[in-house]
Amino acid sequence: MICTWEGNKDLERKLQSHEFQHLLINDGQKTLLIKPKVAEINIEKLIFLLPGEFTELNSRKIRRYSCSNISANLIQNGSSFQGTLVEFSATSLHIKVQSSPPQTFQWLNNESPATLVLSNQAEAIYSTECNILKQSCGQHMRSIVLAPTSDRIFKFKPKKHRSTRNRLKPSPSINFRHPLTKGWIDLDVDDISGSGLSVTENVKDSTLLPGMIIQDLALVFANSDSLRCKAQVVYRIPPEDSSLQDTVKCGIAFLDMKIEEQTRLLGMLYQAENKHSYLSNRVDLDSLWKFFFDSGFIYPEKYLHLKSNKNTFKNTYRTLYEKKPNIARHFVYQSNGNILAHMSMVRFYNNAWLVQHHASRKTETRRGGLTVLSNASRYANDTYHLYSAHLDFLFCYFRSNNRFPRRIFGGATKYIDDPKGCSIDSFAYFHFNKSFNESWQSANHWSFNSTNTEDLQELKRFIDYSSGGLMIPALDLDSICQNESQLFREYRELGMVREQHLFSIKVKGTLKAVIVLNLSESFLNMSDLTNCFKIIVIDSVGLTREILFLMLSILCVKFGLDKIPALLYPSNIAEEMAIPIEKIYNLWILNMQHMDRYFDFCEKVIPGFGITPS
Known part of the structure; x- marks a missing residue:
């Protein structure tokens, strides 16, 4: 065996004053004592002839792993001690820290918990509350052994309705570079959902610490297809099966993932549960067009509205369904290519998605329509915690005479009973035709300008008073500059229009109304509610039609507009201003933090709602 010195400072003097006795080799679990024959020792190398036997001095139950270049910060009662991580096991961590005057190690109380934060050169990779098991007696530098106080962390708000766990066959695997050891880890997946997965480790070789962040985890499937994400270990617990006591079960939560990869994963999971369920699959546009007619979703009046712009409509849907952009999702229930039910979502605001186009063939059972609604709801529940999903709110428009959405969305709003959790606001709908019946001089006390920050604050106070709902944060009415946002740039990259402009009507400086002009691709929504004026009247006194x-x-x-839909709020203002209206639309908004209550209600009225039937 040939060895080299780790350092050669003052080595020549040490070789003259010391003699070799034996080798101690520690692999993290066992310490081996070996007495080889010395062939040569000099300042450059050591050469030994190994014997055929050795002595095992001790054996640890759980292996320790050596570490380098990992910074440690130990915090207790306002004191912070900087150092490095020396080694760790799945149940303890060994750090070396130093004190800087006027700090003293007397400030460390072994009987109180402390917080340990580990980081690499870029960012924090692990943090935990821990107990101090023991520490050395150095004045300026100390070795400290710590034990985490818990075998799990709570990264997100606990959910009553959790993501469905699936055991796929064949099982996928995960691999990643361990953030503390820098070595590669490869483990088989036990079960997986849209929000995380679990794996099993051998107890004595375990490396996963609850709280540890994995920057780049690869999820690899049997066909060599793979997905990548940022993840975090959230628990490490004994197995339920007593025959597997030499193993430990670890849970890993997805922290972020490219949204197109999250969609691929959920598409696989939904179809593993139900072969008829598809998520953002390639859809034949002729089949979709026929489905909209057969299901009654496009009725004669709506067809007349679409007919003159049929090519524009088809181009819009070709972009949404064939290019499969990040701004759109569709949920399809189909058999042998025959679409039986459909629902879609489009990211219309920065953190809010519009749910629309819910339809099913009347000749089929209710299963298809309920399945796509369930899958859309589960998709939101699986992804809203991911930054890349940009999903803080779901919203939709429905008419009160439409029985199903009134029952589900209206019922959920009453059940949640909190306008900051789920709200409904009614708008009067009419088509506006450009005309100039009055001259600007007749409105000499009125001003009409772009909305400013003070106007938005007053708008918020009005909505909080009149509704108390979610219109302001969901519809991006809390800030002015939206047209250069990442969302709008994504629309433009697809060759699609998406703009939002805010204007204020005032008289003698008093805010009377705010007009929100949303411009988007025609028929992004078939009633063009995404391409319209939204008029919010704050004070109607003196404001005439x-x-x-x-x-x-x-x-x-x-x-450059001639005729455009308009939504007027509050809806009763239309009668006050003698504005003829065509219908009333209800704007329903759900805060994702209230998904549990939404699922509670849906399962009351639709038993098994959160479970996809096979």
């Missing part, structure tokens, strides 16, 4: 229509006409000229 003529003044309002004059302002709308000015915007039509500015943006």
